[in-house]
Amino acid sequence: MEKAHSRDLLPVTTACSYGTRSRSSSWRNLAFYVLLIAVGWALSQPASLELSSLHRVARTAASDLDLLVSDYLPLSAAQKHRVPKCPAQPAALAPAIDWRPDLNDTWLSESAARLGAAVQIPTISYDGMGEPGEDTRFQVFATFHEHLASTYPLIHERSELRKINTWGLLYKVAGTDASLKPSLLAAHQDVVPVPDETLDQWEHPPFSGYYDEQKGLVWGRGSSDDKGMLVAVMEAAEYLLAEGWAPKRTLYILSGFDEEVGGGRGAMEIGRVLLEELGEDSIEFILDEGGLGIGQEHGVDVAMPAVGEKGYLDVKMDVRAPGGHSSMPPDHTAIGIMSKLVEALEAKPHEAKLTPQSPVLTHLICVADAIDAGHAASRPTRKQQEGFQLTKKMRKYLRNPRRWPSVAMTIDATGTRVERFIIKTSQAVDVIGGGAKANALPEYVSALVNQRIIEGTEEIMQRMERVLRPVAKRFGLKVDAFGKGSSLQDGAQQTGVGASGSLTLSVVESSEPTPASPTNTSAFATLAGTIKHVFPGENGRERLVTPVIMTGNTDSRHLLKLTRNIWKFNPNTYSSKSAKHTVNENMGIRSHAETARFIHALLRNFD
Ligand SMILES: [Zn+2]
Incomplete structure (x- = not known):
């Protein structure tokens, strides 16, 4: 912590x-x-x-x-109105046919082999990939497509498959009732690279797809992010078709090939095609990877689909200063100045915030309501529940808009990283470079600041400028903040950097936070009912379905215009160490089976 x-x-x-x-x-x-x-x-x-x-x-x-x-005074009507309500919790919704792959040992080992085979094909996304039809590193996706075609013959027989931008997959299983909006399941094919230096830390090689039957784990890069989801989707669809399912509602399965490097060629292009063909708000719901899974929060059984995701902002800071021999340096070289800039940013981390628009506030209120209604398991002790404690006082504060800043600050001060960064903008200086030689003053230093934002990009850019300008002024640097012209600052004499020194701030990549999908729709109720059926609470307790947001980004942010109902939800036990993006990534085979069962039930319940 x-x-x-x-x-x-x-x-x-x-x-x-x-x-x-x-x-x-x-x-x-x-x-x-x-x-x-x-x-x-x-x-x-x-x-x-x-x-x-x-x-x-x-x-x-x-x-x-x-x-x-x-x-101590009752809240005014206006204040009460601002306090979000926990989404209605429908009864568990059983599908017409309830598939139980999690109880079928043969299925478990066969599906583990199919997931393992998918992991063995190294569909890696690298930074700076060339065009899909040209860069030969994409060729491996052809092998992956062949694997899907031979493993899931019914889907390939009964659906129309289009390959968009060469490697993007869009399956369409046509429904019988054209008046119903289609469903869309998204899961990406690509995985992040495995650095050579980490190879010896893997319990089983990253592209082995090794199945440890004893532990019930499939090992390897992508087993969890996101081939686990893609294989679960294919398993569920294949099984439905084998059952003779003829959907009323058209089903799309969308699989991008560059989610890990932004999704601009995969999901974004597929989304464009769908938007052109179907128009805005034409899809009933989109289910994609993400969320905080299934677990227990403050003694309450919860499922936490993400209904929105944070925005993204990479800002490059460039410091330029006159060069010269290092035997007669100024008091601060460009590297020294950059370090002061970084220090200034880190001294002012972003503020944690709870607002009525934040799904996390709704989530916390749901959990607080359940505790106050006596629906929690025995209260976890401080040791069992690490991080933020939802005490009586905090539960009371959650229902008082004027106390939200106080709750947010307490979470920021005591919470786990997940708890903190679902309510605040993160800031990390991730790349730095500059200087060329031991006896030469550095003329150019640059640093890259990555921020996952809950405010708009404009607000964050203004804030950065406010924090950095005084430092630039101290060292007499001209400032060009986001292309908004430059101004000569005072103090040039003090450091000897002189009027030719400058600080330039520029946006390298940005996206706004996505709007939160509503939780008061009948579609959300169907999602919640399906979750409650597949993942009932322990010991007869209710499993609350509560919304959260994603700290990272997914392909579905490119599909916003297609529907208001976008849910990011890998229904895995979120405390499990699936090690996404790092060494020893794995997938519990039972959790994988539950995901397949959940998707099967969801498609049946929506039909
Ligand atoms: Zn992913």
Whole structure:
């Protein structure tokens, strides 16, 4: 766990035990004491205390008082209206035919072999790949397509398959009722590379697809991200067709080939084709990878599909400074200045936020409601539940809009990384380069800052500029922030960098956060009912289906116009260490079977 930013915490006001005393007299007493404390504190300060400090003290006291009032007075209608409600929790929805591959040992080992075979084909996405029809590194996708065709003959016989931009796959199983909007399942074919230096850390080689029957694990790159999902989709569709399923609703299966490098040639192109053919809002729902899976949160059984994803912003910082012999350097070289810029950014991490638009607030309210209604398993102890503790006070604060900043700061200070970064923009300086020689002053230094954003890109760019400009000014650099012209700053003499030094900020890649898919639709209810059927809670408890967001990005962000209902959900146990993108990636075969069962049930329930 990272160090808590305790300085960010609001002054914590203690709860008072007013019992049955009349509210208004309690209020007057409380107001009196708070003001008394504030005045006492102000008087205890040195005599030189400035007027502005007094002003600040008064303001802080007033806002603390305001918060206390809001803790004990009923919320106004407008405030109540802002508090999101947990989505309606429908009853478990059993499909007409309930397939149980998870109970079939033969199926488990056969499907493990089919997943293993898919993993053995190294469909790797590299940065800087050439055109799909030209770069020979794409050829391996042909082998992968052959594997799919020979492994899933019914799908290939009964569907129309189009290959878009050479390697993108779009299967269409035509439905019998053209008035129903089609369903769309998405899962990508490509995987991230395996660095040579990590090969010896793999328990089984990354492209072996080795099945450890004892442990029930299929090993290898892509077993979890995202060939597990793709194979589960194919297994479910193949089984449905074998059952004689003739869908009323058309089914599309979309498989991109460059999700790991942005999806611009795969999913984006396929999405364009579908949009042209079908038009906007033409699909009933899209199910893609992601979410936080199936698990227990604060003692409550939950399933956490993601209904939105954070945006993305890569910003390049370039510092240019005059070169020269390093025997007579300025006080700070371009590398020194860059380090100050990086330091300034890291000193100001983004703020955690809970807003009514944030699915995470809805998720937390669902869990809080369940705890307060006595639906949690025995309360987990501090040791069992790492990270943020959903205490009585926090549960109360969640229902009070004025306390949301306080909850957000507590999560930021005490939460796990997942808990923190689903409510705040991340910031990581991931690449740096500069300097050429031991005896030459560096003339050019650049750094790349990666941010996964919950605010809009414009807001983040302005914020970066606000943080970095004062540093640039200190070193006399001209600033060109995002192409908005340049201005000469003071202070050039101080460091000797001179007027020719500059800081340039430019966007390398960006995308806005996606809008959150609604959770009050009948489509979401069908999803939730299916999840509750396939993944019932433990010991007869209810499994709550609660929305979250993705910290990473998926192919489905290229499909936004096709439907409002986009769910990112790998229904795996989210505590399991599937090691996506790292060494020893694996897939539990039972979890894989449950995914196939879930997709089968979902398609039947939507038909
Ligand atoms: Zn993926």
